[in-house]
Amino acid sequence: MLLQLQNISKTYQDGSSSVQAVDGVSMQLDAGEFVAVQGPSGCGKSTLLLTAGGLLKPTSGTVTIDGQDPYSMTADERANFRARTIGFVFQQFHLVPYLSVYENILAPGMAVKTKANPERAQQLIERFGLTDRQHHVPAKLSSGERQRVAMARSLLNEPELILADEPTGNLDHENAEILLQFLAEFASEGGGVLLVTHDDRAVSHAQKAIHILDGKLTSPATAMNPV
Numbered sequence: 001m002l003l004q005l006q007n008i009s010k011t012y013q014d015g016s017s018s019v020q021a022v023d024g025v026s027m028q029l030d031a032g033e034f035v036a037v038q039g040p041s042g043c044g045k046s047t048l049l050l051t052a053g054g055l056l057k058p059t060s061g062t063v064t065i066d067g068q069d070p071y072s073m074t075a076d077e078r079a080n081f082r083a084r085t086i087g088f089v090f091q092q093f094h095l096v097p098y099l100s101v102y103e104n105i106l107a108p109g110m111a112v113k114t115k116a117n118p119e120r121a122q123q124l125i126e127r128f129g130l131t132d133r134q135h136h137v138p139a140k141l142s143s144g145e146r147q148r149v150a151m152a153r154s155l156l157n158e159p160e161l162i163l164a165d166e167p168t169g170n171l172d173h174e175n176a177e178i179l180l181q182f183l184a185e186f187a188s189e190g191g192g193v194l195l196v197t198h199d200d201r202a203v204s205h206a207q208k209a210i211h212i213l214d215g216k217l218t219s220p221a222t223a224m225n226p227v
């Protein structure tokens, strides 16, 4: 099993008030699986994804990625483990504005010193149709191109798992389809994909859809269109 969440809860403490964003979520994801978690704004999707990705420690519960608990590691070990194991794709792309396409794609290699890999960055640039754009900074790109850069970057270190937070949120239909097909392809080649979204298009590419409401899963996984 690639990813396992056991009874995950996350409460944000905001002064004297607290918000329970995730409330007792358990789920698992196997290699080769593409699972979509769907729910309305504010229901805890991003919190769940950050927790699953070793970026936000849950208040209680256990996260296991590839047999390891990222929150039992030191911060440095966890950062290295994340960089080797997980690719992240976000709605807002999170590209470094002053780096070129090529440099943005190569950036995660810096986090994993043994894997900095210019050849792989070039292969990804070609695969994602960015050859003519590789020396541009993100501001010169379309939204679809920016998300393809983010997708290429997420693949640099050959992760086992991709975690995607509303990745189609800023894309038109054609670019959303391109992105979702890449995610489906990644899963069909043996990777795991966990996508959180309210976009029905995204869900139709997943093998399973899980619903979340007020921080709780509301339905068991149901089979969608098999990839």
Ligand SMILES: Nc1ncnc2c1ncn2[C@@H]1O[C@H](COP(=O)(O)OP(=O)(O)OP(=O)(O)O)[C@@H](O)[C@H]1O
Pocket: 012, 013, 014, 019, 020, 021, 039, 040, 041, 042, 043, 044, 045, 046, 047, 048
């Ligand atoms: N850092 C924070 N501090 C306090 N409350 C937070 C924090 N981050 C999120 N929340 C609250 O936790 C709840 C869940 O937020 P979260 O962003 O996980 O939901 P979401 O389903 O991803 O929403 P959206 O689809 O709008 O991005 C919301 O009530 C939100 O206001």
